[in-house]
Amino acid sequence: MAWLPLANVMHRKVRSGLSVLAVGIGIAMLIVMLALTHGTLNEVARRMESVDAELLILPRQDNVIFTAGAPFSEKYVRLIADSEVDGQECVRSVIPVMFDQIRMGGQQQRLFGVDPEQLTIFLGNRRLAAGRVFDAGLGFKRLLAERAGRRQRYDPSTITEEEVQAACELVIDTRLARVGQYAVGDTIMSLGREFRIVGIVEAGAAGRVFTSIQLLRHLKNAGVPWSSMFFVKLQDPSVAEAAADVIAARTKARVELKSDYGRVLFQSFEQIYLYINIASGVALVVCFLIILLTMYTMVVERTHAIGILRALGASRFMILRGTLGESLLICICGTILGIILAYSAKLGIEWAKPLLTVAIEPRWVLLALAIGIVGGTLSALYPGWRAARLDPGLALTLD
Amino acid sequence: MIQASGLYHTYGNGVAAVEVLHGLDLRIDHGEFVAVMGPSGCGKTTLLHLLGLITQPTRASSLRLDGRETVGLPDAARTRLRSRKIGLVFQRFNLLPVISAVENVRLALRLRGQSLDGAAEAMLDLVGLAAERKRKPGQLSIGQQQRVAIARAMAVQPKLLLADEPTGNLDSENAEGIMDLLTRCHQQFGQTVVVVTHNPAVAQRAERILTMRDGRICDC
Numbered sequence: 368m369a370w371l372p373l374a375n376v377m378h379r380k381v382r383s384g385l386s387v388l389a390v391g392i393g394i395a396m397l398i399v400m401l402a403l404t405h406g407t408l409n410e411v412a413r414r415m416e417s418v419d420a421e422l423l424i425l426p427r428q429d430n431v432i433f434t435a436g437a438p439f440s441e442k443y444v445r446l447i448a449d450s451e452v453d454g455q456e457c458v459r460s461v462i463p464v465m466f467d468q469i470r471m472g473g474q475q476q477r478l479f480g481v482d483p484e485q486l487t488i489f490l491g492n493r494r495l496a497a498g499r500v501f502d503a504g505l506g507f508k509r510l511l512a513e514r515a516g517r518r519q520r521y522d523p524s525t526i527t528e529e530e531v532q533a534a535c536e537l538v539i540d541t542r543l544a545r546v547g548q549y550a551v552g553d554t555i556m557s558l559g560r561e562f563r564i565v566g567i568v569e570a571g572a573a574g575r576v577f578t579s580i581q582l583l584r585h586l587k588n589a590g591v592p593w594s595s596m597f598f599v600k601l602q603d604p605s606v607a608e609a610a611a612d613v614i615a616a617r618t619k620a621r622v623e624l625k626s627d628y629g630r631v632l633f634q635s636f637e638q639i640y641l642y643i644n645i646a647s648g649v650a651l652v653v654c655f656l657i658i659l660l661t662m663y664t665m666v667v668e669r670t671h672a673i674g675i676l677r678a679l680g681a682s683r684f685m686i687l688r689g690t691l692g693e694s695l696l697i698c699i700c701g702t703i704l705g706i707i708l709a710y711s712a713k714l715g716i717e718w719a720k721p722l723l724t725v726a727i728e729p730r731w732v733l734l735a736l737a738i739g740i741v742g743g744t745l746s747a748l749y750p751g752w753r754a755a756r757l758d759p760g761l762a763l764t765l766d
Numbered sequence: 767m768i769q770a771s772g773l774y775h776t777y778g779n780g781v782a783a784v785e786v787l788h789g790l791d792l793r794i795d796h797g798e799f800v801a802v803m804g805p806s807g808c809g810k811t812t813l814l815h816l817l818g819l820i821t822q823p824t825r826a827s828s829l830r831l832d833g834r835e836t837v838g839l840p841d842a843a844r845t846r847l848r849s850r851k852i853g854l855v856f857q858r859f860n861l862l863p864v865i866s867a868v869e870n871v872r873l874a875l876r877l878r879g880q881s882l883d884g885a886a887e888a889m890l891d892l893v894g895l896a897a898e899r900k901r902k903p904g905q906l907s908i909g910q911q912q913r914v915a916i917a918r919a920m921a922v923q924p925k926l927l928l929a930d931e932p933t934g935n936l937d938s939e940n941a942e943g944i945m946d947l948l949t950r951c952h953q954q955f956g957q958t959v960v961v962v963t964h965n966p967a968v969a970q971r972a973e974r975i976l977t978m979r980d981g982r983i984c985d986c
Binding site for chain 2 (some may be wrong): 370371374375377378671672674675676677678679680681682683685758759760761763
C-alpha cells in the first residue's frame with residue numbers, strides 16, 4: 368500500500384506540483400526570514416563582542432541598535448572610572464564612542480567615532496589590509512588640546528576649515544570596501560565634508576566605518592565631549608557582574624556585560640521577531656490550508672476509489688494512512704524544495720545586498736523539516752478521517 | 767455458505783426513506799453457482815452489497831457467512847472478513863486507474879496480507895492478460911478490464927465470489943468470454959459464486975437461479 372500514495376501523487380502531476388511549490392515557498396520564507404534576522408544580528412553581536420572590554424554602558428533606553436546622539440556628558444567618564452568593587456578600583460579604562468550615520472555601500476552605516484589611541488581596542492588583532500589609521504600622528508587631537516590650553520574646552524571658532532578638512536579621515540572594513548569598491552584615497556561626502564578613506568581593516572571589528580571621536584564631537588557638538596556609549600575595560604574581568612551593578616548604580620545608565628550583548632540585541636528586536644514569526648506563521652498556515660484543501664478535494668474526487676479499496680478489504684486505518692502518506696509525500700517534497708529555495712534566496716540576497724548576512728543554520732533546516740512533517744500530518748487528518756469514514760457501499764455508487 | 771433471514775435495507779431517512787429489501791430470506795450452499803435475476807430497482811445490487819459486507823442491513827434477524835454471524839459485527843471485523851473470504855466483481859470493473867493491471871491484482875493480495883510470489887502474474891496469465899499486465903486500466907479494452915477485475919477477485923482465492931452484472935457493459939462476445947472465465951474459476955477453485963444479472967443467457971450458466979421482486983426472493 369505504501370506505493371499507492373506515490374501513484375496518486377504522480378497521477379495528478381500538476382496539482383501535486385503546485386502543492387509542493389506552495390509548501391516550498393512557505394518553508395523557504397520561514398527559513399530565509401529566520402536566517403536573515405538571526406544572521407544579521409548575530410554578525411553585529413559578534414563584531415561588538417570582539418571589542419577588548421568587559422562592559423558596555425548605554426543610554427537607558429530599550430533598543431541598543433538604535434543608540435544615537437550623545438547623551439553621556441564628560442562627568443560620566445569620571446563616575447565610571449572611579450567605581451569600586453569591594454573597596455578596590457575596578458576600572459582600567461573607559462572607552463567613549465560617539466555614533467553617527469554615514470551612507471556607504473548603498474546603505475546607511477553606523478559611523479564609530481573613537482579615539483585614535485584607542486582604535487586598537489576595537490580592531491583587536493585585525494590587521495590593516497591597506498593604508499593607515501585615521502589621525503595617525505594624533506595631529507588633530509593634539510591641535511584641539513593645544514587650542515584648549517589650560518581651559519577644559521577649546522573655542523571651535525579657532526579651528527580653521529582647512530584643519531577640520533585635513534582631519535576628515537575614515538577607516539573602513541574589507542567587507543564594506545569590497546561591496547562599495549572603495550580604495551584608500553577615495554572620498555565620501557558626509558556631514559557637509561569630504562571624508563577620505565585612509566585605511567582598510569580586516570572585517571570583523573565592532574564597526575564597519577571608524578573616524579576620530581574628536582572630529583565627530585567638533586562637527587556635531589561644537590567640541591563638547593559627550594559620548595553615545597562607553598566600553599569599559601576592567602582591572603579584573605572576573606568581577607564584571609559586580610562592577611556592572613556598581614556602575615549602573617552610580618551612573619543610572621544601562622550597563623550590560625559585553626558577553627550579553629547578543630542577548631540584549633535580540634531582546635531589542637523582540638517586537639520585530641514577533642512580527643516576522645507571525646508573518647512566517649501565517650504564510651505556513653496558508654500553505655498547509657492549501658494542502659488541506661488539496662487533500663480534501665482528493666478525497667471528494669477519489670470517493671469511488673476509496674470505496675473500491677474499502678470493498679477490497681482496506682480498513683479505515685489503511686485509508687487514513689494512505690491519505691496521510693500522500694500528504695506527507697507532498698509536504699516532504701515541498702520542504703526539500705523550500706530548503707533548496709532558501710539556499711538559492713541566500714545566494715540571491717547576498718549577491719544583491721552583500722552587507723546582509725543570511726546564516727542558514729542546521730536548526731532552521733531541521734525546524735523546517737519538522738514543520739513540513741507536522742503540517743503535512745495535521746493538514747491530512749481531517750480529509751483522511753473523512754475518507755476513512757466513507758461508507759463503501761455509498762462510495763461505490765458515486766463517480 | 768450464506769444463510770440470511772429477515773434482511774431489511776432502507777436508503778434515506780424520514781419521508782425520503784425507500785425500503786429496498788423487505789425481510790429477505792436466502793440460503794446458498796458451499797460451492798454453489800447461483801444467479802440472481804430481477805427487474806431494475808428490485809434490490810439485487812443491494813443484496814450483493816449486503817452479502818459482500820460492504821453495506822450493513824438496516825435490520826436483520828441473521829446473516830451468516832461461512833458459519834459466522836455478521837449482523838452487529840463492528841466495521842473492522844466486517845472488513846477483515848470481507849478481505850479474507852469475499853471476492854467482488856463489479857459491472858464497472860472498479861479498477862484503480864492510477865496503477866497498472868498487475869498492481870491492481872497485487873493490491874488485493876496485499877490487503878489480504880498474502881505474499882505476492884508471482885500470484886498476480888499467474889492470475890493475469892489465467893485470464894489471458896499476461897502481456898498487458900503493466901498497462902493501466904485506461905489503456906485496456908473494457909473486456910480486458912473486466913478480466914483484470916476477475917483476476918483481482920480470484921487472486922485471493924475467496925470462498926465466496928460475488929459478481930454484480932459482470933457482463934453488463936460488455937458485448938456478447940466479451941460477455942461469453944467472461945462467463946466462461948467465471949465458470950472455469952468456479953470449477954477449478956470450487957468457490958461459491960453469486961452472479962447478479964439481467965441477462966438470461968448469463969443466468970443459464972448458473973446451477974440455480976434466484977429471482978427477486980419487490981425486495982424479496984420470490985421463486986427459489
